[in-house]
Each structure stands twice: as structure tokens, then as C-alpha cells.
Amino acid sequence: MSVAETVTTTPRSGRLKVAAITIVGIGALVAWVLTQMSLVSFFAQVLNGLSFGAILFFLAAGFTMIFGLMRIANLAHGGFYLMGGYVGITTVLVTGNFFLGLLAGGASIMVLGVFAERILLRPIRGLEKPEVLLTIGLTFVIGDLSLAVWGGDPRQVQLPEFLKGAINPFGTFFYPKYRLFVLGFAIVLGGVLFYIDRRTKIGAIVRAGVDDRETVAALGINIKAVFTAAFMFGAFVAGMSGVIGAGILALLPGQDFEILLFALVVVIIGGLGSLEGAALGAAVVGLIDSFAKALVPELSFFTLFAPMAIILMVRPTGLLGKVQ
Amino acid sequence: MTRWNELSLTRKVQLGLLAVAAVAALSIPFVADTFIIRLVTLSLVSALFAMSIDLMAGYAGLVTLGHAGVLGSAMYGVGYVASKTDGGIALQIVVGFVVGMIMAAIFGLMAMRSTGVYFIMITIAQGMIIWGLASLLVNVTGAENGLLGIRRPLRVTSDVDFYFLVLAVFAVCSILLFIVVRSPFGQALKGMRESESRMRMLGHNTAFLKFYMFLVSGFFATVAGILLVYLNEFVSPSDVILGASAIPVLMAILGGIGTLIGPVIGAFVIVFLRNWVSLELERWPTLMGLIFILVVLFAREGLVGAIAAWWYRRIDKGGRPATAAPSVLGAPDHAEVILTESG
Numbered sequence: 099m100s101v102a103e104t105v106t107t108t109p110r111s112g113r114l115k116v117a118a119i120t121i122v123g124i125g126a127l128v129a130w131v132l133t134q135m136s137l138v139s140f141f142a143q144v145l146n147g148l149s150f151g152a153i154l155f156f157l158a159a160g161f162t163m164i165f166g167l168m169r170i171a172n173l174a175h176g177g178f179y180l181m182g183g184y185v186g187i188t189t190v191l192v193t194g195n196f197f198l199g200l201l202a203g204g205a206s207i208m209v210l211g212v213f214a215e216r217i218l219l220r221p222i223r224g225l226e227k228p229e230v231l232l233t234i235g236l237t238f239v240i241g242d243l244s245l246a247v248w249g250g251d252p253r254q255v256q257l258p259e260f261l262k263g264a265i266n267p268f269g270t271f272f273y274p275k276y277r278l279f280v281l282g283f284a285i286v287l288g289g290v291l292f293y294i295d296r297r298t299k300i301g302a303i304v305r306a307g308v309d310d311r312e313t314v315a316a317l318g319i320n321i322k323a324v325f326t327a328a329f330m331f332g333a334f335v336a337g338m339s340g341v342i343g344a345g346i347l348a349l350l351p352g353q354d355f356e357i358l359l360f361a362l363v364v365v366i367i368g369g370l371g372s373l374e375g376a377a378l379g380a381a382v383v384g385l386i387d388s389f390a391k392a393l394v395p396e397l398s399f400f401t402l403f404a405p406m407a408i409i410l411m412v413r414p415t416g417l418l419g420k421v422q
Numbered sequence: 423m424t425r426w427n428e429l430s431l432t433r434k435v436q437l438g439l440l441a442v443a444a445v446a447a448l449s450i451p452f453v454a455d456t457f458i459i460r461l462v463t464l465s466l467v468s469a470l471f472a473m474s475i476d477l478m479a480g481y482a483g484l485v486t487l488g489h490a491g492v493l494g495s496a497m498y499g500v501g502y503v504a505s506k507t508d509g510g511i512a513l514q515i516v517v518g519f520v521v522g523m524i525m526a527a528i529f530g531l532m533a534m535r536s537t538g539v540y541f542i543m544i545t546i547a548q549g550m551i552i553w554g555l556a557s558l559l560v561n562v563t564g565a566e567n568g569l570l571g572i573r574r575p576l577r578v579t580s581d582v583d584f585y586f587l588v589l590a591v592f593a594v595c596s597i598l599l600f601i602v603v604r605s606p607f608g609q610a611l612k613g614m615r616e617s618e619s620r621m622r623m624l625g626h627n628t629a630f631l632k633f634y635m636f637l638v639s640g641f642f643a644t645v646a647g648i649l650l651v652y653l654n655e656f657v658s659p660s661d662v663i664l665g666a667s668a669i670p671v672l673m674a675i676l677g678g679i680g681t682l683i684g685p686v687i688g689a690f691v692i693v694f695l696r697n698w699v700s701l702e703l704e705r706w707p708t709l710m711g712l713i714f715i716l717v718v719l720f721a722r723e724g725l726v727g728a729i730a731a732w733w734y735r736r737i738d739k740g741g742r743p744a745t746a747a748p749s750v751l752g753a754p755d756h757a758e759v760i761l762t763e764s765g
Binding site for chain 1: 485487528531532533535536538539540542543544546547548550551553554555558559560561663664665668671675704705706707708710711712713714715718719722750751752
């Protein structure tokens, strides 16, 4: 079933109205938020939201690519994040090198991802629901084994010296260096991914595969190798983002599901199967979460409900999802 | 009424087993100890919840992984009135019921335009958001500490009396579900499972049908939630975690998806297995995850499917397969040949 068949589309005439209402709504929301906090803390919350969004973007980019190509909603992505983070933390503790930790977190989960794709998922390839259910079973195993190995205490990654502390560019505005590093990292990675997606042969194959797998296979491209590569990429980035995320949010059992929720909302809002959708959704969800945590901490999960509900009602494929 | 002699062998055996189950259910309190009675009670409540999920997953083909949000909302509704106000039992049950049904309606409105994997993802997000509320909204839910002070109604405070109450509610709900799945509405759900586009072509408003399905399924989930909160006399965020939504789906598949008896069998197997394993070792979630993986890989027909396959091959030749596993968990009719080839 293609993406288009699973949903109904909004007629074009309604779109302008929807866009106008959205802009007015967001404007009113920002105005209200500005009455609640100073401009400096507003700016800080924007950066907080975007740096959390950066982590969500790493996760959602892999998730959405795997889904676009293989139609597998990999619910083990949260587990990948958690376990990758733990492996990274341990590696940094042992070697003292943060970047080696990133690599180890990514590589270990990449191996796990290849195992999951080749051994577990291949026998049920094409069976949509069993694939999803299998990945959720995998999440339980990953989460529980992580608990067995790393215990239940919150753990943070040891940051390198040059990323510790805060910068103070204007004399009055302190901001943690690490969060800016995460944001920069996401922008660079996003740029590279967009370049690969738009300008290289690999990107062309992936985009073609998202649109029409049979034709790509008929053109002589080994689609199975593309699938495995996509899964490896998604798993690597998920594991790496766990290490990066462990510098901002302490890792603890249960966070696999929490981060999975955020990643799902990102792709539901942004639209499945598109890199732009992942970037936009991650920014939106990151910002909503950061302002919600500052203004209405008790409702901070609930605030994801409203935008998700609205988008599902007006545009079930998400903001930038493919509508054919 | 059909005469006994006119029934097929299969039907006779089914009715016989039902009678045996009824006798067993009524005699358990007189032969088993309190511990077993509590486990059987929990199994019955889990079975009711799993059946409510199977109405969606098995009959309509829409797998939900967020239904603990409905169950949990009802539990929190009861718990809030019981522990934060001085409302009586009647008010507790009414509030629990209303909160559960409202949540089912909201879930339905959000998910009614989606299907397949999208539907699964949206329901996960819904369930997890309820979990987020449960763990953060301290004033209402008590966060990690949960809500204490919930007490069973006076007449059913003992485990045996409560067991009979649960058994009665379970029996009534089973009969209602039996009627629902055979009604035109139940047939429409099955039609949606086989092909949603064809149902739409036939003039069915499938979005409305899904909304209605959420309400009907939500009703049974809400009832299960009210029973569960009185069984445990406690509610906490662990009642609405993703696992709480996923395990009943596992129960339904393990027993036999798309049947009413399947989720019941699955519920008893999982509840007793979990209890037995938890006594022996700590790693129940790992084992549960492995069962999930193995069932999905090798046993999608479930126990009912396996027994029915043997039965129709050996004893009552010519019968039809019992579960909906081929259409829910099998290849969609558009599955590409390239992708399903092995190797």
C-alpha cells in the first residue's frame, strides 16, 4: 500500500485557510509566550528546543529513511538510542575520548541493526505488521539487557574539556557550549545528508527506492543491499545520537520509549519518508517541548498531543509527507 | 433453536469445552488458594482487555499499541475520585467510565483517518502521551508514587467475592463481544480488515466506522480498567507504559488473533508464565520480548490456529481456518514478489 492510498488528502482550496489559521495561531502563541518570559530566556529556550530537536533529527532521519525504503516502522529505534548511548558512555570512560565514544556507540548499534535486518526481519519481509511487532519485541529485549548491564541509575557521558562550560558572547547571555555543538553537528550532518540525497547517485537510488522499489530493482540495482545499507545507516545514527543525547539528558531505563515517542511524533508531524519532514518535525517538536517544559512542566508530554491531533486532522501524511 | 444432534462435531466439542471451562471457573475458589485465585482474576481482566484490543487488531485489522491509555485513563479516573476526594464507589465508577470513554473518543478522532503502520505509530504516541501525563501531572496522578487509598466496594472486599464479580462481568462482556462481532458492525470491521478501499467503494464511511470501533473497544477496555484498579487497589504510571499496551497484543496473537477465545487463552498463558518466571529470575521483559519475536516469526496463527489446523486436518475434515492471522499478519494483497522472496 503506498503512502497515498492510506490517507485522504485535503482539497487545495482548504489549504490557504489552514495556512492562514496556522500562522495566526503560532503568532498568538509566540506573543503569549513572550509575555510569560524575558527575551533572553525566550532566546535560550529557542536554543534549547533546537538542540533537543537536533537529537530528534538524528533519530528521525534514520527512522524515516528506513520507513521510506522498506516500509518498516522500526520501533527499536528508541532501544538503539539507549543502548548506543550506554556503549558510548562506557567507551568514553575507558578511553577518555569523546569522539571514540560516538563512533563506538554508532558502530555497535550498526552491528545490532544488521543482525536485526538480516536475521530477524528478512524472513518476514513485506509483512508490515509482523515487522513492527518484531521490532517492539526487540525493544523490550534491548531495554532489559541494557538494564542488566548498566543498571538503573541515570548516566551521563563525560564531555571533552573544550565542550564543557558555557559561552558568554554578549556579556549577559550564558549558554552551554555543548548544546551549541550538538546544534552545529546536526546542521553539518543535515547538510551532508541533503547533499547526498539531492546531488549524488546514492541519494538518487534512495529517493527512487522510496518512490518505487520494484522499478529500482528492475533497473538492476541490488535493492536488498540498499535496504541493508539504509538499516545500517539508521542504526549507526541512532546509536550515535544516544551518545550525543547522553550529554544533555541523562540516560536511564525507560528513556528508550520516551525518545521513541518523540521520534514518532516528529515523523507523524513532519511526514514519513522525507528528510525535510524529519528536519522540520524535529525543530517543531524540540521547540514545543522546550517551551512546554519551561512554562507548563506538568503537561510537557501532553503539549505534543495538540499539534499532532491538528496535523492528523488536516494533513494525515504530515506536513511534508508524500501525497501523490 | 438448533437441536444438539444437528450440530457439527466441531460445534459440539466447542460447547463441551465451554461447559468444562464454566464448571472450572465456578469451582476454582473452592479448590485453589488465594494466590491462584488472584492470578485467575488478573487473567480474566487481562483477557477482557486483550479481547477489546483484538476487536480492533484481529477483527478490524488495526493493530493498536496504545490501548493501555484508555484502560489507564479509566483506572486513574477511579483512583482520583477514591484518593483525592471523598466520592463513593458509584461516583468512582462513573468518573472512571466517563474518563475512559472520553479518552477512547479522542484516540478515535485522532486515528480514524489512518491505517496500517501509521495507525500503529499514532496509537503508540497516544498511549505514551497518557503515560507522560501519568508521570508528570503530580496533583492529579501522584506521578511515580501513583494513587493510593483505592478500596474495593464493601461487598466484594475478599478475593473470592471479587473473583466472582470479575467472572460475572467477564461473562457478560464476552457475550456482548460475541454479539458485537456477529453484528453487521462486526462484519463491517472484518470487511475493513480484508480491504478498506473496497469497503469505502461499497459506501461505508470507514473513518466513522473506526471511530465507532474505538468507542466499542474502548467500552470494554474501560470496564477492564475499572476492574483492574479495584483488583490492584492501586494505579501508577507503570499501568500505562508501552508494555502494558503491547502485552495484550501479544496475548491476542499468541492465543489466536481474530478470535474471541484466542486472547483469553493468551492472557492465561502470559499471566501465569509471567508470574512463574518472575519467581525464578529477574529478566521477564527479555523473555517477553523474545516470545514476541518468536511468535511473530514462527507462530502467527497462535495456539487456536495451531489446534484448529490439526483438528480440521485429522478430525473434522473440511472446516475453515479459525484465526484472522493470514489477513492481519500475513502479506498485504499488494506485497511485492521481489520483497517476499527469501534469500
